[in-house]
Amino acid sequence: xxxxxxxxxxxxxxxxxxxxxxxxxxxxxxxxxxxxxxxxxxxxxxxxxxxxxxxxxxxxxxxxxxxxxxxxxxxxxxxxxxxxxxxxxxxxxxxxxxxxxxxxxxxxxxxxxxxxxxxxxxxxxxxxxxxxxxxxxxxxxxxxxxxxxxxxxxxxxxxxxxxxxxxxxxxxxxxxxxxxxxxxxxxxxxxxxxxxxxxxxxxxxxxxxxxxxxxxxxxxxxxxxxxxxxxxxxxxxxxxxxxxxxxxxxxxxxxxxxxxxxxxxxxxxxxxxxxxxxxxxxxxxxxxxxxxxxxxxxxxxxxxxxxxxxxxxxxxxxxxxxxxxxxxxxxxx
Amino acid sequence: xxxxxxxxxxxxxxxxxxxxxxxxxxxxxxxxxxxxxxxxxxxxxxxxxxxxxxxxxxxxxxxxxxxxxxxxxxxxxxxxxxxxxxxxxxxxxxxxxxxxxxxxxxxxxxxxxxxxxxxxxxxxxxxxxxxxxxxxxxxxxxxxxxxxxxxxxxxxxxxxxxxxxxxxxxxxxxxxxxxxxxxxxxxxxxxxxxxxxxxxxxxxxxxxxxxxxxxxxxxxxxxxxxxxxxxxxxxxxxxxxxxxxxxxxxxxxxxxxxxxxxxxxxxxxxxxxxxxxxxxxxxxxxxxxxxxxxxxxxxxxxxxxxxxxxxxxxxxxxxxxxxxxxxxxxxxx
DNA sequence: CTGAAAGCGCTTACAG
DNA sequence: CTGAAAGCGCTTACAG
Numbered sequence: 001x002x003x004x005x006x007x008x009x010x011x012x013x014x015x016x017x018x019x020x021x022x023x024x025x026x027x028x029x030x031x032x033x034x035x036x037x038x039x040x041x042x043x044x045x046x047x048x049x050x051x052x053x054x055x056x057x058x059x060x061x062x063x064x065x066x067x068x069x070x071x072x073x074x075x076x077x078x079x080x081x082x083x084x085x086x087x088x089x090x091x092x093x094x095x096x097x098x099x100x101x102x103x104x105x106x107x108x109x110x111x112x113x114x115x116x117x118x119x120x121x122x123x124x125x126x127x128x129x130x131x132x133x134x135x136x137x138x139x140x141x142x143x144x145x146x147x148x149x150x151x152x153x154x155x156x157x158x159x160x161x162x163x164x165x166x167x168x169x170x171x172x173x174x175x176x177x178x179x180x181x182x183x184x185x186x187x188x189x190x191x192x193x194x195x196x197x198x199x200x201x202x203x204x205x206x207x208x209x210x211x212x213x214x215x216x217x218x219x220x221x222x223x224x225x226x227x228x229x230x231x232x233x234x235x236x237x238x239x240x241x242x243x244x245x246x247x248x249x250x251x252x253x254x255x256x257x258x259x260x261x262x263x264x265x266x267x268x269x270x271x272x273x274x275x276x277x278x279x280x281x282x283x284x285x286x287x288x289x290x291x292x293x294x295x296x297x298x299x300x301x302x303x304x305x306x307x308x309x310x311x312x313x314x315x316x317x318x319x320x321x322x323x324x325x326x327x328x329x330x331x332x333x
Numbered sequence: 334x335x336x337x338x339x340x341x342x343x344x345x346x347x348x349x350x351x352x353x354x355x356x357x358x359x360x361x362x363x364x365x366x367x368x369x370x371x372x373x374x375x376x377x378x379x380x381x382x383x384x385x386x387x388x389x390x391x392x393x394x395x396x397x398x399x400x401x402x403x404x405x406x407x408x409x410x411x412x413x414x415x416x417x418x419x420x421x422x423x424x425x426x427x428x429x430x431x432x433x434x435x436x437x438x439x440x441x442x443x444x445x446x447x448x449x450x451x452x453x454x455x456x457x458x459x460x461x462x463x464x465x466x467x468x469x470x471x472x473x474x475x476x477x478x479x480x481x482x483x484x485x486x487x488x489x490x491x492x493x494x495x496x497x498x499x500x501x502x503x504x505x506x507x508x509x510x511x512x513x514x515x516x517x518x519x520x521x522x523x524x525x526x527x528x529x530x531x532x533x534x535x536x537x538x539x540x541x542x543x544x545x546x547x548x549x550x551x552x553x554x555x556x557x558x559x560x561x562x563x564x565x566x567x568x569x570x571x572x573x574x575x576x577x578x579x580x581x582x583x584x585x586x587x588x589x590x591x592x593x594x595x596x597x598x599x600x601x602x603x604x605x606x607x608x609x610x611x612x613x614x615x616x617x618x619x620x621x622x623x624x625x626x627x628x629x630x631x632x633x634x635x636x637x638x639x640x641x642x643x644x645x646x647x648x649x650x651x652x653x654x655x656x657x658x659x660x661x662x663x664x665x666x
Numbered sequence: 667c668t669g670a671a672a673g674c675g676c677t678t679a680c681a682g
Numbered sequence: 683c684t685g686a687a688a689g690c691g692c693t694t695a696c697a698g
Contacts, residue, residue, distance in 0.1 A: 001444075002691055013669045018693055026667055045444040049391070050691035053382040053674050069411060071404075078402060081428060093426050095414060111334075111378040223615045256615040282556045282589040284617050335675055346685045351677055359683055383675035386690050 066122035079298035165199025176333030184246035226253025285328035399455035412631035498532025509666030517579035559586025618661035
């Protein structure tokens with residue numbers, strides 16, 4: 001069943017059928033009607049490969065997501081998909097491992113599939129600096145620091161990771177904690193870890209302390225990563241009374257490790273996470289966390305992208321605000 | 334940059350370039366070499382729209398997933414993506430809401446994109462009975478009851494939901510519980526809920542009880558759904574000492590509701606979940622649950638699909654086994 | 667408002 | 683082993 005069959009069946013030429021199918025203005029009401037009937041009768045759907053080949057682009061917006069098991073991202077992806085559909089485009093999700101070079105992959109995807117736009121969830125500024133210049137597709141970098149990235153087709157939306165990291169540790173100091181541990185990603189490999197760590201350092205300085213190396217423990221962004229890191233930290237620095245984890249998932253793992261070591265949270269040790277995923281509000285104890293605004297992130301990114309695609313509006317770097325959720329996992333000393 | 338440019342640059346005809354690109358046997362080593370160099374120099378990637386249009390099909394295997402926030406599915410999706418890539422195909426994930434008709438959407442996707450194969454994660458037998466006949470693409474129905482579905486291009490892989498539901502409740506009886514509540518999906522709309530419920534009913538009968546209607550509470554498959562359902566249940570049947578939730582996510586919500594009502598889990602009320610997601614092993618208390626074998630489900634489904642595509646092996650209905658994880662959320666009375 | 671025709675970038679018989 | 687040519691199913695100037 002092709003457009004040719006529809007043409008034959010309806011008595012119109014293929015060009016007219018094509019125009020009717022695409023809602024072009026100059027098609028008579030009668031032609032529209034008759035063609036619609038035939039289309040409906042056969043449940044015809046145009047072959048998108050042919051259409052896209054001809055048009056030299058698809059109607060797809062590709063989401064490039066680093067880490068499928070990232071609960072924080074999956075909440076955003078869900079909302080983005082809805083927004084993209086309601087704008088008349090199709091969302092295609094492409095998952096990458098944490099280590100993959102998202103910009104390299106994006107370049108290949110563009111040549112292969114000619115998407116209309118790209119949404120990067122997570123990503124490293126270094127990769128963008130190195131090879132984003134080759135990509136001409138309108139893009140938005142979401143929840144990754146896009147500062148200093150100056151490309152005519154790259155917007156960014158995200159929080160201030162330094163300020164957010166500082167806020168987390170400030171909160172622990174405000175609650176009277178003095179021995180504060182940090183669990184986060186490898187600084188040389190994860191830019192957000194680096195920035196949040198810098199925020200921690202500032203908070204320590206502001207409170208008259210220096211952030212000693214042994215108080216920081218590297219972990220992968222997973223339950224198991226948080227678990228092992230907390231074990232290490234408790235062993236190495238048993239005096240620690242509070243820990244800041246750079247993701248809620250890590251915080252869940254860390255809390256479990258504390259409990260398995262016979263410590264209660266928050267009575268014996270306090271934990272604050274980062275992201276504000278839904279799980280945190282059901283976990284026991286409810287997670288204290290720095291919440292990123294998922295809804296805003298999704299909405300602003302899609303808006304920026306769509307208006308760039310449709311109206312060629314200039315790119316922007318839009319900051320969004322975090323919010324401290326107190327939860328139940330931090331106690332005042 | 335097209336195959337034509339590569340042809341010009343390398344001095345060969347487009348047909349030779351195409352053959353070289355696709356690793357066809359009868360291309361001279363020299364031609365292969367020279368063409369590969371040009372391809373590498375320009376970072377050329379063939380336009381997949383053109384290729385797929387010509388070949389009348391893509392190299393895509395489409396995953397149709399009901400519910401993006403379904404943690405149980407996302408674990409499987411991750412593994413499937415790896416397996417699909419390592420078999421030389423590309424995985425495309427398409428998320429649907431719980432209410433969508435997956436078979437209707439699949440039909441459209443097939444006409445539009447001509448995928449090589451379809452993997453359904455979740456789905457309702459009724460939808461398949463009604464319109465799967467129109468789909469000719471090799472397919473596998475994963476983790477949804479495919480019994481009695483007799484199509485020459487539909488395999489299925491999944492657990493025995495009746496037996497699994499029975500096992501969950503049997504376990505609670507074995508631990509001495511007598512007043513047992515059930516939280517699950519709407520029976521008329523969710524087939525797995527129906528089957529698991531039937532298993533519960535059998536367990537009750539085997540233990541000389543009848544499963545009374547008020548002991549069952551409908552919920553959506555979410556944290557919030559489990560939370561509200563547990564509130565209802567505690568209000569309506571305060572004598573209940575144990576609850577079986579038809580998903581781990583629901584169980585997390587239910588436990589939180591119990592604790593917010595001042596009850597400890599498992600001391601005051603026991604909870605067992607279903608699925609065996611990673612979170613359950615870090616939640617406090619560790620979740621008792623009926624674990625579905627994610628790895629096996631992913632592996633067997635992809636194997637069935639690929640061998641059907643490549644060697645036209647006949648379809649099969651493969652059962653997999655669940656495993657009871659005791660966790661810490663159920664106590665013996 | 668409608669139709670005939672060119673062409674998007676590939677693949678693949680067919681001929682040599 | 684290589685090349686010239688047809689054609690996949692669409693869209694879109696162009697002509698009328």
